Amino acid sequence: MLTEIxxxxxxxxxxxxxxxxxxxxxxxxxxxxxxxxxFREIAEAGDDELVWPEFGNEGDDELTW
Numbered sequence: 001m002l003t004e005i006x007x008x009x010x011x012x013x014x015x016x017x018x019x020x021x022x023x024x025x026x027x028x029x030x031x032x033x034x035x036x037x038x039f040r041e042i043a044e045a046g047d048d049e050l051v052w053p054e055f056g057n058e059g060d061d062e063l064t065w
Contacts, residue, residue, distance in 0.1 A: 012027040
């Protein structure tokens with residue numbers, strides 16, 4: 001039933017009583033909510049290095065800007 005309304009384990013929900021029934025409603029999150037804090041925690045842990053080192057494309061050294 002939870003899957004049908006788009007809820008998965010760990011999602012925030014609102015529980016309410018409506019006409020003698022328990023209603024479970026998923027709380028809508030804002031896009032990117034919590035990203036700033038997550039990035040801060042990653043940086044503080046020193047785990048913010050690039051996964052792939054910087055690299056260029058073949059022939060980049062021949063380009064004139």
